[in-house]
Amino acid sequence: MNNPTSQVQKQDNLFIHPWDNFQNLGNNQRTVVEKGDGIYLYDSQGNRLIDGPSGMWCVNIGHGRKEMAQAIYDQVMQLPFTSPWSMATSPAAQFSEALAAEGPGDLNHAFLTTCGSTAVDSALRFVQFYNNYRGKPEKKKIISRLKGYHGSTYLSASVSGKERDKNYLDFATDLVHHIPAPHPLFKPEQMTDADFLDQCVADLENKIIELGADKVAVFVAEPILASGGVIVPPKGYHKRCLDVCHQYDVLYISDEVVTSFGRLGHIFASEAVFDIVPDIITTAKGLTSAYIPMGAFLVSDRLLNEFNNPDLESAIFSNGFTYSGHPVAAAAGLKNLEIIKREKLCENAREVGAYFQQRIKSLYDIPIVRDVRGLGLMACVECELTKGADDLEMDYEIGERIDQHCQAMGLIVRPLANMCVLSPPLIITKAQVDDLVDILYKGVELAMQDCIADGTFKSV
Known part of the structure; x- marks a missing residue:
């Protein structure tokens, strides 16, 4: 269907785009x-x-991959969908196994979602669930960084720290607390690189102390702050922040929605590039190379093993989506990983x-x-x-x-x-x-x- 450009642009003005300026509705010519x-x-x-x-x-x-289209088509014809609540499918099972094989350390289980926002949101809800289960219901506060971006759900948007995205919207300000971005561009001229690194790490530790370690649940950080302007923290920053988190019983989420699946030259960058094995990794975007929407978080076995307490009631993680582990998306993820490795x-x-x-x-x-x-x-x-x-x-x-x-x-x-x-x-x-x-x-x-x-x- 080849409609004239002007006709498509007119129709497109009925589509409210992400980050749309409502004062321009009806007048856009994208x-x-x-x-x-x-x-x-x-x-x-x-x-x-x-x-x-x-x-x-x-x-x-890249665009126009026929073998990706074929993999999607084959799965649609084989099985387009079944409930992830009560059924298993080969693509979702195989893709979860493939993700576990690529994850660093003991991050051997995957929770499959619909996109990066729902991956981050679900990971944060898991952290709350985890602390509730182990008898620490007050340990809920989330620390993230200014200029960071983590998604568009209410919780993931609250965690995001891009000031220009905050107009006219509400956020969970009582739950989320931001620290400065570790941006080398703003290092004072008289400050050494080592002192700047110390300051950036101290920002995290001081915030944990200020809020109370018994109240802080998690620190969430992109390895590189992507849409905040590709901010690359000073070398050693993530390793030292992880050490601070472990010192205060604070979990560390590495938000690899952007940096995973080859963007920095590795399937996951946390360990290979930044020398850390976080407690949780979130991923999306390059996970399927955007041919089908999908997201995921990988979680440490160490955390999951704490749910095996026979003295407590069953631990049901009441979180998920109709399209969690969607078989067509999982088939696309498997083919995507195959292409990345083969080529x-x-x-x-x-x-x-x-x-x-x-x-x-x-x-x-x-x-x-x-x-x-x-x-x-x-x-x-x-x-x-x-x-x-x-x-x-x-x-x-x-x-x-x-x-x-x-x-x-x-x-x-x-x-x-x-x-x-x-x-x-x-x-x-x-x-x-x-x-x-x-x-x-x-x-x-x-x-x-x-x-x-x-x-x-x-x-x-």
Whole structure:
């Protein structure tokens, strides 16, 4: 069905998109994407666009995989659905076993959900359930970080710490407490890296002490704060935070919704990249490369074994979803993992990711570029028009201009105000990285020239 672009855009205005501005309802003219192939998308005008953000950090194996479509089709024809409450299916069982085999340490059991938000929400509810069962009902408070993002359910959104996402919505502020993001960009000039690391770890320990260790249940942290701007904490941060958590009987959730399934060159990054075995890992996005929605959390056997107390009543975890362990999603997850392993996409992500990080540093040559940061196939280019200024309107303006110029030249970026975040599919080649970076470089330059022309940026 090939409707004219204008007709689709008119129909699309009846679709309330995530993060929609209700003041613009009825007036949006979004790009209509009609096709995907490899690292590319094609719009309704036939323009080819590099999928710079890989959808939303998620189309890891790339678009248009026929064998993925076949696996989904075969499972739909074999069995599209049965109740996860009372029945088992081969795909869900096999995928749970495969996840356990990839998980670090003793994280050998998987709870399958529908997306990253429900994975985080379910993991947090499990922590509450765990502490209730072991007779510590007051141990409920959650610590997370400013600039972190953990989802859109009431609980996972409360845990998120992106200030600009908090307008006109309610959150569980009595339950959730935020500490500063470990952002090296904001390290005082006179402070050493070692002292900055000490300060970041102390932020967590001081918050636990302030709230009371008997009241704090869990610390939840993305290994890299993704939509907060690809914030890479100082080396050793996660290991020391895990040690602090264990010192105070606080659980540690590593939110790998973005960083798992190859984004940093490993199926899970917690141990392989950051040297930790957390109590719980959440995952989604690249779990199925977004071909079918799915999420999961993996949990330590050490925690599960505590439910084997014969002196207490049965421990029923009354949490789940109609589509938990959906057989079609599980079949997609199995095929996705097979492709990643067979085509050595983790290895490609490590090799090409290193080249990507090297090439994107060239944007430092542009005067409005404040910071370039990232790891693996994750990167952020942060721009500012006035040094040290906090001007939200101008932040959005520069981001939108960069986005428009880049898209006109064949690249989709994901502007988060003044930050361009990138996470291309794991299949990307070095030559394609060159294309991506060259377009982004030119797009930022053109946006800067716009700002010089209209007087919003005066110093070159």
